[in-house]
Amino acid sequence: MSVIWSKVWFDLWQRKARTALAVASIAAGVFAIGAIFGMVDQLQTGMDTAHHAVQPSHMNIVLTRVIDEATAQDLLKIPGVAGVEPLNIRSIRYKFAPDEPWQTGTLVMRQDFTRQTYDWLSLVRGVWPEQQGVGIERLSSAFYGYDIGDSVIFELDGTDRAFPITGEIRHPFVPPPNFGGAAYFFADGETMARLGIPQGLYNQMLVRVEPYSEDYARDRAAVIKERLAKQGVGIFLTIYQNPDEHWGRPFIEGITLVLRVLAVVSLLTSVILVINTMTAIITQQTDQIGVIKAIGGTSDVIARVYLAGVLVYGILALLVALPLGMMGAFATTQTLLNLFNIDYETFQFSTRAVWLQLFAAIVAPLLAALWPVLAGAAISVRQAIASYGLGGDFGYSTFDRLVEKVAERFLSSAYAMALGNMFRRKGRLWLTQGVLIVAGTMFLMVLTLSNSVTFTLENEFARREYDIKLRLIGLQRADRLTQLGQQVPGIVVLEPRYTVPTTVLREGEQVKDTAGLGGELIAVPAGSTMYEPLITNGRWLRPDESGNVIIISKDTADFNDVGVGDVLTLDLGVYGADDWLVIGTYQALTADPISTDPIYAPADAVTAATKQ
Structure with a gap:
């Protein structure tokens, strides 16, 4: 083993606590970079991949009145309309036990569950809805605790009816029940007919255009709207979706941006701690640098000695942070994708995140250590032996003399010495302050953001003078609604x-x-x-x-x-x-x-x- 590496290992082993702190500080930043950037990459890729797999429609058109299949298929005559699949989705009232209160849910009916064209539903367990059996969406099943073999009661016109749950189904476009999303159920045409929509009639359409672009989809939607209007059919809502990007991206992009900023700040903090550590080491070993130079050592040799130590810090930190970052990114991605009803069971990692971790663990600390290392290596033999290390020239500048005078006049000897030592190494002082300032700034930013969001929400809800908002199916007479509201105890005003x-x-x-x-x-x-x-x-x-x-x-x-x-x-x-x-x-x-x-x-x- 060369003399250089002998000294490196001696310093690392003799100062185990310092080595552990240096490795931990680097590992913290490397872990943050790997976990967050790895999560972001996997999350976006996982969402988009799952989106592509279900053959997403370009438009989901909600109608104001039902149409038959012939009317839907007639839209294929419009140039650019590549496919149309009619379906039914309507709100229902349900409960799982007779003594439970009614809840609002959503019931979905497809023409043929085994031959879907767009927005594919997946059968997880059991069978597709048929012969009075209904399916339950798997997120709803997990959230409410009801499974195949249980029953659900639907409110029908004038009566209630219990339907057996015969299948667990995955729907690719459902809001998570954990965040207030309604329960989703699935039924065939016969069950839907009991709820007011006769078999063969549909209230929604899934449409694809060719070639796809957002502008062209909007243009074709306008033509479809005009064609249906001539038949007395209005469009209540047209939901456009990009076939290449998952619908949930807008919900996560803002959060992931904040997390990436915090990860970079964590890395910068680690880098500053590396600079402080190396400055302290070189200050402590200034006399050793003088001895090495006195026996023929060059500045290049000295720089390699200390940079080799930094390299070892980085490698040790990488060994700790790389697997933890991979596992953290995968676990977080899996949890978030499950909220969006996406399976993510096979362990994966982001190649970009690994490269970023390598840079954060190896390159960034070496670059950060260059300043104190090169400054220490440049000291002459006379300066090294005669000085107190980096910052040993304290007391020569006007500012230093001012500090000394203030300390002598207003502070006791112990405090005056402490103040002088603090300003003796100004570079390390500013770096220490930099760490505290950056950490404090980020802390205040996060708290301010949280309080700002809370304040904004409070102001928004304060402008709402109502407690309940109900959306009705079809047109209802205003006077009749007002009369019904007056008959319900607790309702003060109904508008x-x-x-x-x-x-x-x-x-x-x-x-x-x-x-x-x-x-x-x-x-x-x-x-x-x-x-x-x-x-x-x-x-x-x-x-x-x-x-x-x-x-x-x-x-x-x-x-x-x-x-x-x-x-x-x-x-x-x-x-x-x-x-x-x-x-x-x-x-x-x-x-x-x-x-x-x-x-x-x-x-x-x-x-x-x-x-x-």
């Missing part, structure tokens, strides 16, 4: 609101909304105080407002360069199109990727436009 799906046009071109799902015109009763969004420009509706005026979201206005005073055309489908004046914009709480863009208008104006 019916009419909503109608709309396509927003500007000079004949469809504008892009925040979620890409189209708009929803909401009729606000005169003088309503139930909810008033945060107005960012213009004004809210006056109590006596009755003309064709609207308030749109700030994001939609920014996307399309629309301002207060501009005129937009609202295409209400079967109800025709008309011009509306923008009088204000509001700030949406979030750009929800699965919700339409609310557009607020006076109830009298909406009634006049729709005759409803």
Whole structure:
């Protein structure tokens, strides 16, 4: 073994605590980089791979009334429409035991569960729904604790009926029940007919276009809407989805961005600790550097001695952090993908994350150690023997003399010595302060972000003067709803609101909304105080407002360069199109990727436009 490595191993072994702390500081940053970047890579890849595997549709069109299969297949005559698959999805009320309260769920019916075209459902266990048997979505099964062999009670017209659960099914596009998602069930056409939709009729369509692009899908959706409108069928909602990207990406991108920033900050903190460690070692061993140079050692030899030690620190840290980072990334990815109903059982790791860990463990510490190592290696024999190490020139500058004078006048001897020692090595002082400042800044950033989100949510909910929001199937008379509300104990005020799906046009071109799902015109009763969004420009509706005026979201206005005073055309489908004046914009709480863009208008104006 060479003299260089003999000294390296001696320093590492004789100062085990220092070695352990250096390795731990590097390993912390390396682990953070590997776990977070590995998780992000696997999460996005896993989501997109699972998305591709189910043959995703390009559009999910929700209709205002049911159609037959011939009407759906007739849409294939539209140029660019490559495929159409009709289906039924409707809300139901269910419970698992007679003495339980009713809950709201979703019931899905496919034409043929064994020959699906788009958005494939997967049979996990049991059999497909048939002969009065129903399937339960596997997330719902796990969350509520009901499985094959149990029964679920559906509320039918005038009676209740228990259906046996005969299958466990995976649906690729369900919100997790852990975060408030409704329970999903699956049934055949006969069971759906008992719930009000006759066999052979459908209320939704899955559509694909060829060739695919978002703009072309929107263009074909407009043609489909026009074709169906001629037959008296309106479109309540059109959900666009990119076949190459999972629908859940918007939910995780913001979180993963914050985590990546924290991982990089953790690495930078580790790097600063490496600099401090090497500075301390060289300061302590300045006399040894002088001896090495006195017997013929060069600056290059000395630099290699200490950089070799840093290399060993990095290798030891890598041996600890690399497997832990891989396992942490996989475990976190598996947990998050399970929330999105995606299986992820085979152990995998991100190649990019491994390379980043190698850089963080080997290259970054070596680069960080260059400054103190080269500074120490450059000391001459006379300086090394005569000095107190790096920073041994304390007391020669004006600032140093000022520190000494302040210490002598205001501090006792012990504190004066401590203050002088602190400023003796200014570089290490600033690095130490840098670690504390960065760590404190990130701590405050996270707390501020958390408190800001909480404050924003509290303000948003404070603007909502209602406790329950119910969405009805089909049109209902407002006076009848009010009368029913007065009969329910505990209801103080009930305010019916009419909503109608709309396509927003500007000079004949469809504008892009925040979620890409189209708009929803909401009729606000005169003088309503139930909810008033945060107005960012213009004004809210006056109590006596009755003309064709609207308030749109700030994001939609920014996307399309629309301002207060501009005129937009609202295409209400079967109800025709008309011009509306923008009088204000509001700030949406979030750009929800699965919700339409609310557009607020006076109830009298909406009634006049729709005759409803």
